[in-house]
Amino acid sequence: MKTVVVVGGGITGLCTLHYLKRQAPSGEPIRYILAEKNSYMGGKMHTVRESGFIMETGADSIVARHPNVLELIKELDFESELVYNETGISYIHTNNELHAIPAGSTFGIPMSLESLQASTLVSEEGKQRVLQDAEIPNDRFTKDSSIGDFLEYFLGKEIVEKQIAPVLAGVYSGDLYQLSLASTLPYLVDYKDKYGSIMKGFEANREQFDKAANKKFISFRNGLSALINRLEELLPEVEFYKNIETTSVKKNGALYNVKFSNGEMVQADVVVLAVPNNVVKSILNDEELDRDLGKFTNASALTMYLGFSLPDSILPADGTGFIVSHNSGLVCNASTWTSRKWKHTSSDGNLLVRLFYKNTNPRYEELAAMTTEELTKVALEDVKLSLNIQDEPIVVNVARWINMMPKYDLAHKEALDSLLVDLNSKYPNLYIAGSSYFGVGIGACIENGKNTADKILKSLAAIQK
Numbered sequence: 001m002k003t004v005v006v007v008g009g010g011i012t013g014l015c016t017l018h019y020l021k022r023q024a025p026s027g028e029p030i031r032y033i034l035a036e037k038n039s040y041m042g043g044k045m046h047t048v049r050e051s052g053f054i055m056e057t058g059a060d061s062i063v064a065r066h067p068n069v070l071e072l073i074k075e076l077d078f079e080s081e082l083v084y085n086e087t088g089i090s091y092i093h094t095n096n097e098l099h100a101i102p103a104g105s106t107f108g109i110p111m112s113l114e115s116l117q118a119s120t121l122v123s124e125e126g127k128q129r130v131l132q133d134a135e136i137p138n139d140r141f142t143k144d145s146s147i148g149d150f151l152e153y154f155l156g157k158e159i160v161e162k163q164i165a166p167v168l169a170g171v172y173s174g175d176l177y178q179l180s181l182a183s184t185l186p187y188l189v190d191y192k193d194k195y196g197s198i199m200k201g202f203e204a205n206r207e208q209f210d211k212a213a214n215k216k217f218i219s220f221r222n223g224l225s226a227l228i229n230r231l232e233e234l235l236p237e238v239e240f241y242k243n244i245e246t247t248s249v250k251k252n253g254a255l256y257n258v259k260f261s262n263g264e265m266v267q268a269d270v271v272v273l274a275v276p277n278n279v280v281k282s283i284l285n286d287e288e289l290d291r292d293l294g295k296f297t298n299a300s301a302l303t304m305y306l307g308f309s310l311p312d313s314i315l316p317a318d319g320t321g322f323i324v325s326h327n328s329g330l331v332c333n334a335s336t337w338t339s340r341k342w343k344h345t346s347s348d349g350n351l352l353v354r355l356f357y358k359n360t361n362p363r364y365e366e367l368a369a370m371t372t373e374e375l376t377k378v379a380l381e382d383v384k385l386s387l388n389i390q391d392e393p394i395v396v397n398v399a400r401w402i403n404m405m406p407k408y409d410l411a412h413k414e415a416l417d418s419l420l421v422d423l424n425s426k427y428p429n430l431y432i433a434g435s436s437y438f439g440v441g442i443g444a445c446i447e448n449g450k451n452t453a454d455k456i457l458k459s460l461a462a463i464q465k
Helices: 013-025 065-075 113-117 125-137 147-155 159-173 185-196 198-204 207-213 225-233 277-282 287-293 363-370 372-387 413-424 440-465
Strands: 002-007 030-036 045-049 053-056 081-082 089-094 098-099 216-221 240-241 246-252 255-260 265-268 271-273 296-310 319-324 334-336 350-358 396-407 430-431
Touching: 002 013, 002 255, 002 265, 013 030, 013 065, 013 225, 045 396, 053 296, 053 350, 053 396, 065 440, 089 159, 113 334, 125 147, 125 159, 125 198, 125 350, 147 159, 185 198, 198 207, 198 246, 225 271, 246 277, 271 277, 271 440, 287 413, 296 334, 296 363, 296 372, 334 372, 350 363, 350 372, 372 396, 413 430, 413 440, 430 440
Parallel strands: 002 030, 002 271, 030 240, 089 319, 271 430
Antiparallel strands: 045 053, 081 216, 089 098, 246 255, 255 265, 296 350, 296 396, 319 334, 334 350
């Protein structure tokens, strides 16, 4: 009997086993083991409930348009549990005022002249600079170039600094000038090269963006953990090792010795490390690979939920949250008005807000050292300044993601290519997976799990021969 061990019970590890089970030849005995250090599955997808609120300690939603997302939900017969986000206005907080991110923009990038003119964040001079894009040829940028350098060169510094950077930085952890186009918005280069300007490219492809504009994020009636629970429920053949840490993986001939914190050791034909990069480094403990593994970088973030015994209706009409830009008195980097954006998260219609404090924040080190009570005081000041709410919360939930947010900087692709070559040579039938390497979104993780399952099937077939 062949043995497959997957280390890491997040969405990638679970999807790897889901697709592997669906495609494995019938009648062929395979032992499946999934090891997870926590008492629950899901990793960064984890839901907690308190006082009528549903709170996500990690990711709060899934991008619906990713092709693998709805496909998986259909396979799990889970469509009846779907909920979609409420649409509304997102703001940028600057000069202690909320400015609406113009409709018809993507990540703050205007897709039309109307969207550009509607901006209250950019001066008339800055808007004229954006229009010069049509006169500037692309003779230097590729998808491996910095997205910050690309956007500033063609659209000007003002709109990048005041409108685009705050939005993009809210999605991708890191400095825009250290993030590649390939890892963020690769189609911008295609638009520029094909249509002569970024805006014309958006206009030519407007239909696909209009389709995705509304109801573009999904969750589930009982939170994102419901999807995790459903995946686990439909994998009865899998041995789930919960509350058990994987301490090492060592090659032993054609097999791998996988050791766990409870003292058990399993011999595996195939191993998948669907865990963060630093955990991969620790488990393999291979100095020859450290050169590659050391090139991957991570960001940190603190997130806080505050739930109030106040009606959600006190929020600005149609608003769903804001991102903080320059010249703001707020400490936080962003805030989602969760009860407005996700109606299912507040059973009584009370106000639930989430605040984000990232390691790019100038006060981050101070914030990271604070107790929950101290952080709550800071968050309440942010809520008071941004929403004029002075009530005490009935619920506080803090999540500390320290060095757990993968950054896809300019060195990422080169490091990954080198690592995969070395792993294939030195550790055949051992695969890395997950957001540290193959995309940070949940949709990307689902796709990565599916692709990893394909690789395992080929490995098992080769072992049989």
